[in-house]
Amino acid sequence: ETGVTQSPTHLIKTRGQQVTLRCSSQSGHNTVSWYQQALGQGPQFIFQYYREEENGRGNFPPRFSGLQFPNYSSELNVNALELDDSALYLCASSRGTYNTGELFFGEGSRLTVL
Amino acid sequence: DQQVKQNSPSLSVQEGRISILNCDYTNSMFDYFLWYKKYPAEGPTFLISISSIKDKNEDGRFTVFLNKSAKHLSLHIVPSQPGDSAVYFCAAGRGYGGSQGNLIFGKGTKLSVKP
Numbered sequence: 750e751t752g753v754t755q756s757p758t759h760l761i762k763t764r765g766q767q768v769t770l771r772c773s774s775q776s777g778h779n780t781v782s783w784y785q786q787a788l789g790q791g792p793q794f795i796f797q798y799y800r801e802e803e804n805g806r807g808n809f810p811p812r813f814s815g816l817q818f819p820n821y822s823s824e825l826n827v828n829a830l831e832l833d834d835s836a837l838y839l840c841a842s843s844r845g846t847y848n849t850g851e852l853f854f855g856e857g858s859r860l861t862v863l
Numbered sequence: 864d865q866q867v868k869q870n871s872p873s874l875s876v877q878e879g880r881i882s883i884l885n886c887d888y889t890n891s892m893f894d895y896f897l898w899y900k901k902y903p904a905e906g907p908t909f910l911i912s913i914s915s916i917k918d919k920n921e922d923g924r925f926t927v928f929l930n931k932s933a934k935h936l937s938l939h940i941v942p943s944q945p946g947d948s949a950v951y952f953c954a955a956g957r958g959y960g961g962s963q964g965n966l967i968f969g970k971g972t973k974l975s976v977k978p
Contacts, residue, residue, distance in 0.1 A: 753906070782965070791867075791952050791968030792907065805965045839906055850897050850956040850966050854906030 753855035755840050761861045762830050770825040770858045772840030781823040782852060783815060784839040792839055798823055827860075835862045866890045867955050869969035876976050882940040884972050886953030889934065893955040897966070898927060898938045901950045910951075911938070943976045950974070 754773045762768050774781050780799045784792035794807035798817035812828040821842070827834055837859050841852035868887045876882045888896075895914050899907035913920040913927045913936070920927050926939045940947055953969040 784968075789970065791869075791954075791970045792966075793968070794965050797965060807965065841906075850895050850912060850954065851909045852907075852966070854899075854908070856904065856906050 753840055753842050753853050755838075755855035755858050757858055758856065759859045759861075761863060763863050764830055764832060766830050766862075767826065767828045768830060768860060770827075770838050770840075770860070772823045772825070772842075772855060774821045774823065774840075774842030775853045778842035778844045778853065779821050780843045781817055781821065782841045782843070783823070783825045784841065784854075785809075786837040786839060786857070787833075788836070795825070830862045832862050835860060864889075865969075867953055867967045867969040869951075869953050869972050871972050872970070873973045873975070876943045876974065878945055878976055878978050879942045882938075882943045882947065882974055882976065884938040884940075884951050884953075884974065886936050886938075886969055887934055888936070888955055890955070890957075890967075891931075891934065892957055893967075894957050895955070896927070896929060896936050897954045897956070898925075899952045899954060899968075900947075901952060901971070907952060940974075943974075945976050945978050948974055948976045 756771045782797040783795040786792045797805040801817045814826045816824045837857040839857045841854045897912040898910040900910050901907045911925050929936045950971040950973045952971045954966040956966045
């Protein structure tokens with residue numbers, strides 16, 4: 750069983766640029782969530798995708814957007830990068846629509862915005 | 864407004880003793896609570912969960928206690944082992960079906976278990 754994989758693991762961008770982060774969900778999982786973890790903070794929910802549609806969003810501006818593909822992999826896109834976007838971005842997958850919050854996380858993509 | 868709070872940034876415990884990690888929450892509408900463990904350079908790993916209708920859940924060395932009246936939960940690790948050294952996140956969620964990915968996390972407590 751393949752776990753959640755994310756790419757790239759590290760990247761550096763400058764203010765105003767755009768970034769795309771990728772995630773492959775665990776085998777058999779059809780739901781993907783994205784979290785932002787700033788330094789010294791807990792993960793913060795960005796949004797969730799289920800069957801290729803966004804079905805939940807946290808308190809993030811529209812310049813954070815995403816996609817889920819038919820194979821359940823996902824992308825997180827951030828436009829007009831700001832310094833405060835520097836963080837670890839975590840992707841998590843889960844199975845089905847009913848569970849108690851058990852998510853399977855990838856190792857994350859660490860984004861640095863200069 | 865932090866809905867899930869872990870007030871102790873760090874905890875140091877001797878191997879073989881009990882580790883108690885605490886978490887407070889403010890939203891009485893949470894349906895379930897979870898603990899995740901995170902090692903450096905790895906993603907968080909699910910450890911144990913508890914439904915809001917229960918007050919205790921046990922899994923091996925790990926037990927989670929929920930006190931709804933105090934809006935408080937704790938994770939007990941007995942006995943503690945050096946491999947338990949990690950950052951522990953408390954998380955809470957609402958609803959079943961479709962929105963289970965929307966978890967509210969605390970800031971984490973770094974546990975160090977000394978041999």
